Amino acid sequence: MDANIREAERWLRQGERDLVSAKNSCRSGDFEWACFQAQQSAEKSLKALLYARGFRKILTHSVYELIREIGEYEASFLTLKSKAKALDAAYITTRYPDSIVGNLTPSEYYDREDAEECIEHADSICSAARRALAG
Numbered sequence: 001m002d003a004n005i006r007e008a009e010r011w012l013r014q015g016e017r018d019l020v021s022a023k024n025s026c027r028s029g030d031f032e033w034a035c036f037q038a039q040q041s042a043e044k045s046l047k048a049l050l051y052a053r054g055f056r057k058i059l060t061h062s063v064y065e066l067i068r069e070i071g072e073y074e075a076s077f078l079t080l081k082s083k084a085k086a087l088d089a090a091y092i093t094t095r096y097p098d099s100i101v102g103n104l105t106p107s108e109y110y111d112r113e114d115a116e117e118c119i120e121h122a123d124s125i126c127s128a129a130r131r132a133l134a135g
Contacts (some may be wrong), residue, residue, distance in 0.1 A: 008052035015044035034115035
């Protein structure tokens with residue numbers, strides 16, 4: 001098996017596991033972590049596609065940038081841009097209190113609705129990546 005395909009499968013497995021973790025965090029009320037884990041799930045699943053296409057090193061953490069890159073050869077992914085932007089918005093603010101205006105912490109700011117939305121977005125992106133990798 002090609003080394004890039006093995007690497008792609010490895011990244012997809014972790015992306016799928018991050019989605020499971022996001023759902024677990026949502027159930028336990030850790031909504032900020034659920035949002036971050038959803039972002040991570042989408043990011044890793046998209047990186048899997050790029051590894052499968054022969055990429056060797058992918059430095060961005062932006063789901064939107066990854067969608068744009070993949071959209072150059074898989075146009076259907078461009079329909080996921082708004083979901084990608086929503087997930088990118090959760091990348092920093094879910095982890096750092098100084099990224100939120102006011103006196104709230106991420107754990108006080110994010111709620112179940114936010115987590116469920118991020119999980120839905122990530123699930124859509126991961127499913128699309130899984131289908132694309134399957135051929």
